Amino acid sequence: METADLTHHISRRFNEDLERVRTKVLAMGGFVEQQIQKAINALLEGDSALGEAVALADHQVNNMEVAIDEECSRILATRAPAAGDLRVIVAIIKTITDLERMGDEGEKIGYIASRLATMERPADKYREIKHLGRIVTEMVHDSLDAFARMDVDAALRVARQDRLVDEEYEAIQRQSITFMMEDPRSIRRALDVMWIVRSLERIGDHAKNISEYIIYMVYGKDVRHTSLDDIERALGERNAAGANPGQGGA
Amino acid sequence: MTPPRAALRALGYAALRVAGAALAGALLGLLAGHPWLGIAAVLAAYLAVQLVMLYRLEWWLQHRSVADPPEAHGVWGTVIALIARLHRRKRFHKLRFVQLMRQLQQSTAALPNGVVILNDEREIVWFNRMAGQLLGLRPNIDLGLRIENLVREPQFAHYLEKADYTNPVVVRRSSPSEIFLSLQLVAYGDGQQLLLAADVSRQMRLEAVRRDFVANASHELRSPLTVIAGYLETLAHDPALAAEFAAPIGEMRRQAERMTAIVRDLLELSRLEQTDERAGGTPLDVGGMLALLRKDVLARAQHPREVRVRAESAATLIGRESEIHSAFANLVDNAAKYTPAEGAIEMRWWVDSEGGHFAVSDTGIGIAAEHLPRLTERFYRVDPGRSRATGGSGLGLAIVKHVLQRHGGSLEVRSAPGEGSTFTCHFPPERIRPAASVVVAPRTENA
Numbered sequence: 001m002e003t004a005d006l007t008h009h010i011s012r013r014f015n016e017d018l019e020r021v022r023t024k025v026l027a028m029g030g031f032v033e034q035q036i037q038k039a040i041n042a043l044l045e046g047d048s049a050l051g052e053a054v055a056l057a058d059h060q061v062n063n064m065e066v067a068i069d070e071e072c073s074r075i076l077a078t079r080a081p082a083a084g085d086l087r088v089i090v091a092i093i094k095t096i097t098d099l100e101r102m103g104d105e106g107e108k109i110g111y112i113a114s115r116l117a118t119m120e121r122p123a124d125k126y127r128e129i130k131h132l133g134r135i136v137t138e139m140v141h142d143s144l145d146a147f148a149r150m151d152v153d154a155a156l157r158v159a160r161q162d163r164l165v166d167e168e169y170e171a172i173q174r175q176s177i178t179f180m181m182e183d184p185r186s187i188r189r190a191l192d193v194m195w196i197v198r199s200l201e202r203i204g205d206h207a208k209n210i211s212e213y214i215i216y217m218v219y220g221k222d223v224r225h226t227s228l229d230d231i232e233r234a235l236g237e238r239n240a241a242g243a244n245p246g247q248g249g250a
Numbered sequence: 251m252t253p254p255r256a257a258l259r260a261l262g263y264a265a266l267r268v269a270g271a272a273l274a275g276a277l278l279g280l281l282a283g284h285p286w287l288g289i290a291a292v293l294a295a296y297l298a299v300q301l302v303m304l305y306r307l308e309w310w311l312q313h314r315s316v317a318d319p320p321e322a323h324g325v326w327g328t329v330i331a332l333i334a335r336l337h338r339r340k341r342f343h344k345l346r347f348v349q350l351m352r353q354l355q356q357s358t359a360a361l362p363n364g365v366v367i368l369n370d371e372r373e374i375v376w377f378n379r380m381a382g383q384l385l386g387l388r389p390n391i392d393l394g395l396r397i398e399n400l401v402r403e404p405q406f407a408h409y410l411e412k413a414d415y416t417n418p419v420v421v422r423r424s425s426p427s428e429i430f431l432s433l434q435l436v437a438y439g440d441g442q443q444l445l446l447a448a449d450v451s452r453q454m455r456l457e458a459v460r461r462d463f464v465a466n467a468s469h470e471l472r473s474p475l476t477v478i479a480g481y482l483e484t485l486a487h488d489p490a491l492a493a494e495f496a497a498p499i500g501e502m503r504r505q506a507e508r509m510t511a512i513v514r515d516l517l518e519l520s521r522l523e524q525t526d527e528r529a530g531g532t533p534l535d536v537g538g539m540l541a542l543l544r545k546d547v548l549a550r551a552q553h554p555r556e557v558r559v560r561a562e563s564a565a566t567l568i569g570r571e572s573e574i575h576s577a578f579a580n581l582v583d584n585a586a587k588y589t590p591a592e593g594a595i596e597m598r599w600w601v602d603s604e605g606g607h608f609a610v611s612d613t614g615i616g617i618a619a620e621h622l623p624r625l626t627e628r629f630y631r632v633d634p635g636r637s638r639a640t641g642g643s644g645l646g647l648a649i650v651k652h653v654l655q656r657h658g659g660s661l662e663v664r665s666a667p668g669e670g671s672t673f674t675c676h677f678p679p680e681r682i683r684p685a686a687s688v689v690v691a692p693r694t695e696n697a
Contacts, residue, residue, distance in 0.1 A: 030402025037424050148399040
């Protein structure tokens with residue numbers, strides 16, 4: 001009876017540890033989300049000070065990553081988690097790497113935006129970037145929501161969005177090429193715009209990665225480098241076989 | 251407690267009836283030659299009737315929500331009536347409670363503001379429809395999740411960390427749509443918390459429109475003012491100018507200068523307001539800055555005889571140079587303006603455990619206590635006649651306040667009429683770097 005209580009106690013403290021790390025990951029995610037949004041706003045509103053502020057604040061993302069990484073190592077060393085708990089820790093370690101890279105892309109966008117703010121703005125006021133930025137920030141937001149809720153369906157939806165981002169990316173690329181051919185003076189700006197679009201596309205990829213970690217965390221299935229339809233089929237079979245998806249675990 | 255009289259009476263009747271029936275049975279049995287058999291038969295019949303009644307009562311109690319109470323007389327009737335009354339009363343109270351609950355829930359759900367009930371772990375216990383809409387919470391699914399995992403704005407995290415819930419925090423959410431939310435936590439009961447959320451996008455937009463208007467208007471006013479001031483300057487030096495125009499032109503030049511100062515300060519103020527981000531900055535040599543400010547004062551046509559600088563620390567202040575300079579210059583300028591030629595000004599910079607401090611003391615006219623709380627308001631005048639004559643814009647202290655806010659500092663004013671004033675700027679310790687330390691890279695300063 002006493003041992004049972006003890007293990008219960010230990011697992012409860014372990015759960016608290018896990019929950020705290022998860023909250024930290026989401027706080028880091030919230031910060032990165034805002035960095036990306038601010039970077040895009042800096043471009044759209046031509047606010048060079050804001051772009052600079054974003055670029056300068058990226059080190060905070062790095063600090064958060066280091067802190068969470070350390071905490072994960074500590075948990076691995078002291079608690080030696082197994083099965084589902086281990087998957088959570090592994091997924092967290094992977095997630096923060098992607099978040100950190102998103103932060104880096106945000107930093108790049110902020111930096112370029114502050115430079116573009118001093119140049120003449122195009123007639124369309126970066127409408128396509130606004131559109132793409134909207135899709136990408138929503139993907140980031142939704143992937144973090146899915147992480148908070150351990151929601152596999154939402155994670156799958158985010159992964160599906162990535163295709164849309166790729167299409168937008170190519171559309172803007174084609175458009176930029178047309179602009180450059182029409183007016184060579186716009187080449188410099190168009191190149192900068194391509195850098196930003198490229199960064200946004202990368203952020204979308206990272207958001208997709210995070211949603212894949214969520215599926216891994218919940219189902220214990222590595223779905224990287226697998227087509228979405230295959231993922232859904234595999235998950236469907238699992239559910240049909242009556243396997244417990246363990247939703248809301250840890 | 252004594253049994254009710256009606257029940258007692260009914261019990262008496264029942265006893266009489268049983269006795270009467272037993273007697274009748276005995277008589278009938280006597281006719282047949284077996285009086286005991288007669289009594290037994292009658293009592294058995296009586297018992298059967300009682301059992302039937304008991305069964306009917308039991309059946310009714312099982313189905314009391316749909317069935318009417320059984321008809322009965324005597325003790326049974328009383329008992330059933332009593333139970334029915336208790337039941338009715340209970341049902342009435344329950345109904346009223348349910349109605350009250352429903353009304354309460356409906357009214358909270360219909361509130362135009364979002365309400366989320368959190369437990370002591372800040373996990374979501376309940377939230378109304380508006381909260382779901384504003385914060386993107388999903389009914390039922392999100393119960394038990396921590397609020398900060400779903401409302402991830404850094405400002406909100408900072409607000410929770412500081413644990414000072416007296417004022418709401420405003421966050422800008424961009425998903426699913428661009429919205430400004432004012433969030434406030436209210437603690438109640440046993441560690442429970444209420445999160446109130448309101449959409450303040452309209453106020454924020456109005457505020458932005460106001461700021462933009464002030465900035466644009468000041469900007470537009472600048473060019474015509476430059477032209478007017480330029481022509482006045484030429485006119486003033488025109489030898490052909492009739493003597494009687496010299497005084498009016500001089501006055502016009504002074505007023506044009508004042509307007510220029512106002513427009514300049516308005517622009518500066520709206521620039522400070524545009525970004526409410528905490529200012530970053532570089533390490534500033536305060537001592538050097540004060541020495542330059544002293545020179546500026548001495549360069550004035552009229553200045554106090556004594557202008558002292560006491561830089562007691564060589565520590566540097568982390569801040570935006572243009573902003574800090576503007577704030578300090580405003581304070582020193584005020585001191586010089588309100589101190590007579592025989593007075594003295596002292597600028598002091600020192601560092602202690604609470605941070606860095608810059609103070610400007612003068613032996614000027616001083617300020618009455620009732621004006622002190624309002625000094626930093628825009629265009630607030632202690633003495634309207636006098637300050638117009640001195641040519642200030644009325645925005646100087648507002649600028650000082652804004653600059654200090656952006657640097658995490660605060661302004662303290664001590665003054666008494668006739669005894670001079672001391673304006674002190676306090677900066678937090680994290681803004682101070684000891685002189686000897688080498689700053690590796692400017693980007694790590696806020697960490």
